[in-house]
Amino acid sequence: MICVSINAENYDDCESYLTQYSFIEFRLDNTKMTDDEIRRLFNASNKLIATCRPGKYDDEMRHKILLNAVKSGASYVDIGYDSDIKKMNELKSVAKKSFCKLIISYHNYENTPEKSYLKNIINESLRMGADIVKIACKPINESDNINLLSLYKNYPKGKLISLGMDNIGRITRVAATFLGAPFTYSSVEKDEETAPGQIDVHSLKKIYELMR
Numbered sequence: 001m002i003c004v005s006i007n008a009e010n011y012d013d014c015e016s017y018l019t020q021y022s023f024i025e026f027r028l029d030n031t032k033m034t035d036d037e038i039r040r041l042f043n044a045s046n047k048l049i050a051t052c053r054p055g056k057y058d059d060e061m062r063h064k065i066l067l068n069a070v071k072s073g074a075s076y077v078d079i080g081y082d083s084d085i086k087k088m089n090e091l092k093s094v095a096k097k098s099f100c101k102l103i104i105s106y107h108n109y110e111n112t113p114e115k116s117y118l119k120n121i122i123n124e125s126l127r128m129g130a131d132i133v134k135i136a137c138k139p140i141n142e143s144d145n146i147n148l149l150s151l152y153k154n155y156p157k158g159k160l161i162s163l164g165m166d167n168i169g170r171i172t173r174v175a176a177t178f179l180g181a182p183f184t185y186s187s188v189e190k191d192e193e194t195a196p197g198q199i200d201v202h203s204l205k206k207i208y209e210l211m212r
Helices: 011-018 035-042 059-072 085-097 115-127 142-154 167-179 201-211
Strands: 002-007 023-027 047-051 076-080 101-108 132-137 160-164 184-187
Touching (some): 002 201, 011 023, 035 047, 035 059, 059 085, 101 115, 115 132, 115 142, 132 142, 142 160, 142 167, 160 167
Parallel strands (some): 002 023, 023 047, 047 076, 076 101, 132 160
């Protein structure tokens, strides 16, 4: 399964994507949408992930945006592993009541830590109530890719998404669903990635067709 990741800046563009893709991650990091527009967007019947990474908005505002998306019908909400525990618990509680699955994610844009370190993060995230744990790291070499992919064998199918960033990590994005990830992420176009190393959805679909 492929989730198309989209920078959700304005409502009209986001609404147009709803007719093109059934599974979308809306990145709300730089959104200009009003509270009402976010409610309308996540009230759609599509399978939608609400994500709001640090940057433009402070923690309080990001928390408010995600709560709004969850209450409005998001299928998944993604919150960082290092998030404030009180805010995480509130999101977790609201998500459970709203039948929204919790993704706890860890990102490392510098390197790929030791496998034991990543396993500790995954185990702790699962203990905190994650339905899915997402690991995204920058591989320095192919050994890092192998370590990222080897994590799947330690966890039940559907509980982990382990990805490598940048060009060297692209193979992990293709292999993810074959090894147990519930889905993998893609971009709309080659120049519209929301994370380094994402493969555009058209190319990724062609790759999967060739692998059948």
